Every structure is written in structure tokens, then in C-alpha cells.
Amino acid sequence: MDAIYSNSEIVCSTTASINKCSRYKGQETLKKEVTVHKQIKVLLIVLSVCLVFAFGGVCTLAILLTHATHFNVSVSDQDNNATDYKAQFDALHNQHEETLRKLNRLNYSTGCALCAVHWVHSGGKCYYFSKVKMNWTQSRDHCVTLGGHLVIINSKTEQDFVTSNVKVSHWIGLNDLDTEGHWVWVNNQPVNDSVEFWIKRENGIREPDNWTKHHPDGEDCAGLGRSIRDTDFWSDAYCFLEKRFVCEAPAAV
Template identity: 55%
Template sequence: MGSVYENSVFAFSTGNSDENDSQYKGHFSNYRESKREVNTAKWTKVLLIVFAVSLVFALGGLCAVRIQYVSVSAQLSAQETNGTIMSRQLDKLTANFTTVRDHLHINELLMKELTANYSRVKEQLSISEETVRKLSRFNQSSGCAICAIHWTHSGEKCYYFSTVKMNWTQSRDHCVTKGGHLVIITSQAEQEFLTSNVKETHWIGLNDLDTEGRWLWVDNQPLSQTEEFWMKRENGVSEPDNWTKQHVDGEDCASLGHPDGETDFWTDAYCFEEKRFVCEAAAAV
């Protein structure tokens, strides 16, 4: 562009003035047009660069918006899932509450029924106690004796014939829990009454555990020589014989009858053997 301008000036200075003036204007016009094209090209490049940068930022913004959209969608989906789980848990809790409430209602009904049953039993016990008092007054006026249920009356005593088998010590303790003690036989009549009510051997309240040969009843009274019913043998070997063949301690507890089936006499036996037993208690008058 500079050479064109110089040539134009040179022509203007050496040639015809009109012609030179015309040529100068033409060249100057061309120069401005060329300069304008150059400026336009530069601005076009700038605008293209700005547009490209804007486009890059726009794309970046779209990507960021897309990422945020995906994140928000995932959060909403997770919240929806949690909401579904919580809804199910709430349904379960509601069902459990209903079940517990129904059980409580049933328990209330059972409690009312138990209370009513308790009241009825209490009234029946009250009636029973009154019946016992009336019977007691009747006994006092009539002289009749009373024995507990499952006990048998004879003379001034009540007797309990067991249906289970225990060793001698257990039998003694069991009679105590029932309000009596192992039977103490003091007469021929009592011996006959007992033997008529048993079909097999039974423990009685006689032993020589403390001192061999010194037989004591459970009330610590010694055996009377006139009221004893030991088995007698023809060979002279009678009971008690303290047989030690099966145990070195010998036979220290007395029983009514013999394991063979006879019941009208006494025998000594090993205390650890299990037999039925007879308890006695004073009859209420």
C-alpha cells in the first residue's frame, strides 16, 4: 500500500495537474478500500474467535446443566425410592400396631375372665370354709371324726395309703408334708386294720438307724415288747435279722409285710429300697 501511495504522489508531482489529481483520487480511493477490507477481515476474525469462545462456554454450560439435571434426577429417584421404603415400613408399623392393639384387647378380656373366675373360686372357698366350720361344729356335737380327702378313718386316727413308692427316708418326709408321719402301730386292732387294707409291703415308722437292735418309732419312742408283730420263722431265725448280704449296713428300716406278698407281719429291710408307705394323723374331732 505504501508503494502505491508513493507512486501516486510522484505522478502528481511530475504530470498534468488535472490528470494527476484524478489519478491521485483514484489511487487514494483504492487505498481506503483496501484498508477497509483489511479491517473487515480483522474484525471478522475477532468476531469468529469471540463466537467460538462463546460457543465453547455455551457448550460447557450445557454440559454443566446436563450434569446437574442428571444429579437432580438421581436424587429425586433416590428420594422416591426412600419414600417408597418408608411408606412400606409405615404400613408394617401400622399393621404391627393393629396386631398389638388387638392382643391388648384380648388380654383385657382374659384379665376380666380371670378376675371373674377368681371371684367365683373365692366365693366357693368361702363356702367350703363355712362348710368345714359347720362340719366341725357338727363333729363337736356328735363326736364324729373327720379325715382329709384320700385319708381313711379308724379309731382316733386317719391313715393315708400311698399309691407311689419311695425309700424309707423319702416316705417319712412325705408324710410330714401331708400333715402326719409314718404310721406308729400300737395295738393288735390297728395291726389288723392296716393289714386288711394293703396288698403288698409298705413302710412303717420304725427303724434302728441310730443304734443297731434299738428300734425306735418316728416319734423317738422305743418299740414296746408287748406290741410288736415281727415275722416268726419255724427255724427260729425270726425278723428282724439284719441281713447284710446285699449291703454291709444291714436292714435298718421296718416294713409291713414281705416282698413275697404276705402283709400280716413286720420285716426289717434295706432303707434304700422303694416301697409304698402308710401315713397317720390324728383325726379332727
């Protein structure tokens, strides 16, 4: 009985070859099973490695998440600490101001001082030269909280005293906010034309010039000089600029 078997290595076409072919087939089947087992082993190894990496990744994510949470808690703690320090600073600042006021009242009542601490006496007046910068309106209001007002300059002597104490531009209590070109002091008194110290340049251009190049509303508040120049004279400037300022108050008698 003839039979035909074929594979890549042998062709069986006779009865005598059938047994031999069967052996080949058995060996071939065994080889295939071994190959399959090997492939399964490799697959299992690959899967195991993948599982190890996946587990490692999960662990890493968990650690990062824990650190992130801890970091957020730390930032939150720092915010709270900053808020606490700000509150403590404000409280100390208020205590300091109150202590100064008490000291000033004591000095006045005992005749120990004519001016409050940090104020300078001259010609029966007290002057305060700020270290901080504010816009004109804030400066005006701050002088009031200190018990005075932005300086009103009524004489050449007063002008010379004030300007001798400044080296950079300072706000003074002069503005034309209500009516352009009508300059008044913070006590609503107009400028005395015989006692004015506006900057006058050699080319004929002078202050106040209500400069509108950088702001259409022009310049409605007066200060000493411009930046660090011409601080012996007055100049109009944009009220929103932040400058140091000079306050004035009556001296104790």
C-alpha cells in the same frame, strides 16, 4: 537321494517311495489327530458327567443339611414343649394339693369329715395308704408334708386295721438307724415288746435279721411284709428300697 522312513506298517528306503511314504505319514498324522480329538471328546464327556454328579452331590448335601437343621429345630421345639408341659403339670398338681387342703380345712371346720380326702378313718386316727413308692426317708418326709407321720402301731387292733388295707409291702414308722437293734418309732418311742408284730418263721429264724448279704450296712427300716408276702407282719429291710407307705394323723374332733 535315499531316505529311510519307518513306521509300524511301512518301511521307506527309496526315493520313489518317499511320496508314497509322505501320503502314509499324512494319513497317519490325520488318524492320530482324529484319535486325539476323540479322546478329548470322551474326556470332556467324562468330565461333564463328573460335574453333573458333583453338582448333584452338592445339592443332596445341601438338602440333607437343611433337613438336619430343621430336625434340630423340631427337637429343640419338642424339648421346650416338654418343659412347658412339665411346668403346667407341676402348677396343676400344686393347685390340686392346695384345693385339697382347703377342702380338708372346710370339712374339719364344718364337722363334715373326720379325715382328709384320700385318708381313711379308724379308731380316732386317719390313715393314708400311698399309691406311689419311695424310700423310707422320703416316705417319712412325705407323710409330714401331708400333715401326719409314718404310721406308729400301738395295738393289735391298729395292726389289724393297717394290714387289712395292704396287699404289698409298705413302710411303717419304725427304724434302728441310730443304734443297731434298738428299734424306735418316728416319735422316738421304743417298740413295746408286748406289742410287736415281727415275722416269726417256723425254722426259728425271725425278723428283724439285719440281713447284710446285699448291703453291708444291714437293714435299718421296717415295713409290712416282704414284697407281696407276710404283709400281716413286720420285717426289716434296706432303707433305700422304694415301697409304698402308710401315714397316720389325728382325726378331727
